[in-house]
Structure formats: C-alpha cells, structure tokens
Amino acid sequence: MERGHRLHPGRRWLTLLPWLLLTAHAAHKSDTGGDAATTLINHSSMVIQRLQELLQNGNASDSTLRIRTSNSDEVKVIHTHQLLLTLQSDVFEGLLGNKSAVTLQEPPECAILFEKFIRYFYCGEITLQLNQAIPLHRLASKYRVSALQKGVTDYMKTHLASESSQGHVVSWYHYAVGTGDETLQESCLKFLAWNLSTVMSSNEWVTVSDDLMISLLQRSDLVLQSELELFAAVEEWVNRNNPNVSIIEKVLRSIRYPMIPPSQLFQIQKQSALLMSHQHFVQDLLFQAFQFHSASPLHLAKYFEVNCSMxxxxxxxxxxxxxxxxxxxxxxxxxxxxxxxxxxxxxxxxxxxxxxxxxxxxxxxxxSLRPVYSESVSSGSQSNRxxxxxxxxxxxxxxxxxxxxxxxxxxxxxxxxxxxxxxxxxxxxxxxxxxxxxxxxxxxxxxxxxxxxxxxxxxxxxxxxxxxxxxxxxxxxx
Missing domain, CATH: 2.60.210 (Apoptosis, Tumor Necrosis Factor Receptor Associated Protein 2; Chain A)
Structure with a gap:
C-alpha cells in the first residue's frame, strides 16, 4: 500500500476476510478436540447475506465494472469489491490490477446475466434456467471461474431431458463442439440419438448443423419408429436448410434403404421430390436394397458384403x-x-x-451370495441377504x-x-x-x-x- 494512502474501513475489513475465515476454521478445529460438550455455532448464512448486501448497496466498493454490448449505447454499471472477484478469477485480477474501473464488452445474452454472474462471487450459489446455461458457461469460461464452469456443465448434462419450448439439446451440442467440451458433446449426442423420434418432431430439428446430421445418420443406436420415418425427417431438414449438394449426397447415402420394405421404397421413389431430384446419388443403393429383399440373406452374403452399416x-x-x-x-x-x-x-x-x-x-x-436354507441360518439373515x-x-x-x-x-x-x-x-x-x-x-x-x-x-x-x-x-x- 502506498505511503499516505488511507484504507477505507470497509476495504480494510475485506482485506482481512481470508485471514478471518482461516482463523475461524482453525479455532473450530482446536475447539472440537477432546471436549464432548463442544458444538458448532454456524453463522455462515449471515456472513453471505452481509456480503450480498455489499454488492447490492455498493458499500465500500473499490472497483467498478462497466458492461457494454455491441450495437447499443446502454452501459450496465456494477460496483464491486476487488478482493472477492480476484479470489476466484485470475482474469479479473489481471483486468483490475491497480485500476478502479474497467469496461467489459459482452454479447447481449451474457450482458443481461452479468450481475447474476458477479453475485456468484459473493455468495457461491446461482440459480439456473435452461436458456441461461450457455451464456453463464461462456462467462465462467471467459473469466476462468472453474467451479462455476464445472457446475454449469454438470447442470447441462443432467437436464438434457428437461422440458423447453424451443428445445435446447441441439444448441448445447453445437456449443460443446465450439468450446471443445467432449464430455458434454458426447452426452448431448447420445441423448439426441436415443430420443431421435422426439427430436425430429420438434423445433430443434431444423437447427441441426450439417456435421451433426451426418454424425447422427452414421449411428446404429438411433432410436426411432422406422427407417422410413428417418428418411421423411431428413427430407424435411434438407428442404428447410438447403445444404450444398455434397451434404445432400452424404445424408442420402446414409439412409439404410435395405431397412425399408419394398412397397415403401417404390413409394418414396415416386413421391419424394428430394429423391427424384437426386436419385443418381443413391441409384446403386436402391438397387442393392431391392436385391436384399428378393433373396435370402444367406444367399446374398455369398455375393455381397453384408457385414456393413447399410x-x-x-x-x-x-x-x-x-x-x-x-x-x-x-x-x-x-x-x-x-x-x-x-x-x-x-x-x-x-x-x-x-x-x-x-x-x-x-x-x-x-x-455365491444366495442364502442357504438350514436350521443354522435364521430367516432374518436370509431376508437380509x-x-x-x-x-x-x-x-x-x-x-x-x-x-x-x-x-x-x-x-x-x-x-x-x-x-x-x-x-x-x-x-x-x-x-x-x-x-x-x-x-x-x-x-x-x-x-x-x-x-x-x-x-x-x-x-x-x-x-x-x-x-x-x-x-x-x-x-x-x-
């Protein structure tokens, strides 16, 4: 501290906060040794409440965060306490340094949650909704708040089946790919594969990216009513997203035509605008499918490779x-x-x-664990086993x-x-x-x-x- 600079009483208390907490913890450990009458007096909730009041009222603040968004002149101002921010984020430690104010540029979906994010530094808890998961995870990642980042990731993995009006798993998958979170990515991919019929009938289906569509179509663990249902959903996705020709070829060749009965194969050849426009991409697969349906698999295996995904x-x-x-x-x-x-x-x-x-x-x-019914073994023991x-x-x-x-x-x-x-x-x-x-x-x-x-x-x-x-x-x- 510079000579002649007088520390505000509130700042002096905040500076001593880590020491006070450590001292209280050590005192508690020493007090509990050997005395059967020892008890714990826990006022941690009161301390957290006082810390939140500091944020809410701006008392004894020593730093100011100014939150801006692009294409907007609105600035959100939050009066904070440098100690509490830097305890959990080395990014804030670097940003604030000796500064008393810093301006942060955030996208609108993150800016609107920034005060909720900062509140976490004061109380160690946060309430989450499905549509807030990505922006809060993005903030936790950007400012390297590892505990919150992990907490939001765990929330996302355990709320894949939660109800939302627009759906959320597809967007979470795309976000996980962008951030390199392979664990979350695999969790989302499994959920989409195992519940594909529901996903295909939801608003999320048209938001599926080209790469995700190809990844899904390559899987044998897709849960759905039939391959014909999958073909109809893929056709809708192509019509709504208008992907380039190379993607259309890949998705059409990923349909397992031998799994569609011949009568339905004839039907889609005559009624599907997508197939009529691009039938040259899959002509060989359609011919192979009709061959598959016309002979026994045992006979077909003598002439074709049948141990493949098709x-x-x-x-x-x-x-x-x-x-x-x-x-x-x-x-x-x-x-x-x-x-x-x-x-x-x-x-x-x-x-x-x-x-x-x-x-x-x-x-x-x-x-090895089954009970032996004999006079030496009580019925109660058998029941327990x-x-x-x-x-x-x-x-x-x-x-x-x-x-x-x-x-x-x-x-x-x-x-x-x-x-x-x-x-x-x-x-x-x-x-x-x-x-x-x-x-x-x-x-x-x-x-x-x-x-x-x-x-x-x-x-x-x-x-x-x-x-x-x-x-x-x-x-x-x-």
Whole structure:
C-alpha cells in the first residue's frame, strides 16, 4: 500500500476476510478436540447475506465494472469489491490490477446475466434456467471461474431431458463442439440419438448443423419408429436448410434403404421430390436394397458384403423388432414376458417369426451370495441377504433347433424416464449379443425400492426390448 494512502474501513475489513475465515476454521478445529460438550455455532448464512448486501448497496466498493454490448449505447454499471472477484478469477485480477474501473464488452445474452454472474462471487450459489446455461458457461469460461464452469456443465448434462419450448439439446451440442467440451458433446449426442423420434418432431430439428446430421445418420443406436420415418425427417431438414449438394449426397447415402420394405421404397421413389431430384446419388443403393429383399440373406452374403452399416438395423420401436414392457411395482417380485420379432428386415423373411422370453428379477443374487436354507441360518439373515441382490434381466430365444447361419442377434434394452408433460425419454441403453442371455450391469445403480428413483415413472419401470439381426459374411461364391 502506498505511503499516505488511507484504507477505507470497509476495504480494510475485506482485506482481512481470508485471514478471518482461516482463523475461524482453525479455532473450530482446536475447539472440537477432546471436549464432548463442544458444538458448532454456524453463522455462515449471515456472513453471505452481509456480503450480498455489499454488492447490492455498493458499500465500500473499490472497483467498478462497466458492461457494454455491441450495437447499443446502454452501459450496465456494477460496483464491486476487488478482493472477492480476484479470489476466484485470475482474469479479473489481471483486468483490475491497480485500476478502479474497467469496461467489459459482452454479447447481449451474457450482458443481461452479468450481475447474476458477479453475485456468484459473493455468495457461491446461482440459480439456473435452461436458456441461461450457455451464456453463464461462456462467462465462467471467459473469466476462468472453474467451479462455476464445472457446475454449469454438470447442470447441462443432467437436464438434457428437461422440458423447453424451443428445445435446447441441439444448441448445447453445437456449443460443446465450439468450446471443445467432449464430455458434454458426447452426452448431448447420445441423448439426441436415443430420443431421435422426439427430436425430429420438434423445433430443434431444423437447427441441426450439417456435421451433426451426418454424425447422427452414421449411428446404429438411433432410436426411432422406422427407417422410413428417418428418411421423411431428413427430407424435411434438407428442404428447410438447403445444404450444398455434397451434404445432400452424404445424408442420402446414409439412409439404410435395405431397412425399408419394398412397397415403401417404390413409394418414396415416386413421391419424394428430394429423391427424384437426386436419385443418381443413391441409384446403386436402391438397387442393392431391392436385391436384399428378393433373396435370402444367406444367399446374398455369398455375393455381397453384408457385414456393413447399410444392413444393420437401428433401434426401431415398431412391433416387428421388439416389445414395450411396463413393470408395475418392479421391486415386488419376478416377472416374465414373451414376444415375437421378425427373423430379419429382408422381405424374404418377413413372414418368419422368432419367439423370445424375457425374465426380470428385482433382487437376483449370484450363486455365491444366495442364502442357504438350514436350521443354522435364521430367516432374518436370509431376508437380509436377499435385499443385497440387484435387478436382473435375461432375454432368451424360446425356439431351439432353428438354423440361424450367417446371423446373430443383438438385444437392446431401453430404459425410459419421464419429463414434463408426460413424455417418456430414453436415458439408459443396454446392449448384449446372442452369445449372452443376461443384460450386463442392468440397473446396477438403481434403487427400485424408492418411489423417487430416477428409473421409475409412477412406481413403474418402463422398458423397451429390441432384438435385431446382425448379418455376417460367409465364403463367397465364385
């Protein structure tokens, strides 16, 4: 401090604040040693209230932030306290230095939240709404407030299924790509893939970027009614966004035409303006699709490479590929379900069905943990061990002796959660292949005993089991 400069009493108190907090913490630790009558007197909420009053009234402020936005003459002035800003942000430390005032240029969506952002420095908490997540995350990133940045990221990852009028997951994905946040990016991408039918019918669909569209279309874990539904949504997206020809070619060639029945293929060839205008991009794929439907997959595999994405079904919700299963009071007892699926997506196999049996157990125990019913083991002990079990789901074919040469079956289980307005969204996806009957790690962290469990909707477990054939190449015919 310069000689002759008298520190304002409020500033002197703020300068001593870290020392006071450390001293109080040390005193508390020493006071709690060895005295059974020791108690904690906690007035931290009062301290936080006084700090907020400092911001609200501008008492003893030693720095001024002037917030401006482009294309506007309006200036927002906030009287602050340099100590509290620099404790959490080295950017503010560099900006303020020996200055008493600094002008900051912010976009309108950030400027309107700047006072809320500064309030966080005084109380360590902040209220968030969906439309505020990106601007607050941008402010936390710009001024390197790491705790707030992480908090907003966690909020975004846990509120993907929250209700919003215009949608928010697509914009969060694009923001995550721009900031290089790969964790948030992957969380958004999974949510969009697992709830694509809902996204395609929302206002968000037309805001999907070219890169995001291509990324989605390349995935086999898309959850939707049918491939025809996807084609119709892609056509709408192209008509609304008018992408360049190279993008149109990429998205059209990403549609899995063999997964569309022949009658519907004929229909879109005659009725789709997009396909009629650009059919030359996919003529070979359409021809391949009709070949696929005209012969057995086993015969087709002798001449064509069938172990590729074009012949892999996505997670279709239609009854041909699985069954919805709503289990009421899932913690009560074991349940079973039988359902049928089509042998394959080929029209050649459309009349052939496979029957599947599903068994759900809420408290299955491995053999090593199962109770031994004997006189030496009390019934209470046996009951306690049963409570140690975890949910189990087994899906097996009820038809033995069938020849499945050249094909295996992937079993996928979707677990739904509910958000506002009664809509059910997929939050958890489990997949196993034919060689395994039990779904690995199924609801391993779920507590089905609690009605408030995130896995339950009105005390019911909402599942959708999908069984899809995966073709494999065999010895080629000469």
């Amino acid at each position: 012949f892999i079904p996505r997670n279709y919700l239609s009854s041909s590929w699985g069954s919805q299963w709503i289990i009421n009071n899932p913690a009560r007892d074991d349940r079973s379900l039988s359902f049928q699926t089509q042998l394959g997506p080929s029209n050649y196999d459309s009349s052939k069905k496979i029957t599947w049996n599903a068994l759900f157990s809420p408290r299955w125990l491995p053999v 049963l409570e140690e079990g975890r949910p189990r789901l087994v899906v097996t074919s009820a038809m033995s002796g069938l020849d499945f040469a050249g094909v295996t079956f992937q079993k996928t289980v979707l677990v739904g959660v509910r958000r506002q307005q009664g809509k059910v969204f997929v939050k958890h996806v489990y997949s196993v292949h034919q060689s395994t009957d039990e779904v690995s790690d199924f609801l391993v962290h779920a507590d089905l005993q609690k009605r408030t469990s995130e896995y339950l909707i009105d005390n019911s477990l909402h599942l959708h089991i999908i069984v899809k054939p995966i073709y494999h190449s065999i010895i080629k015919a000469k």
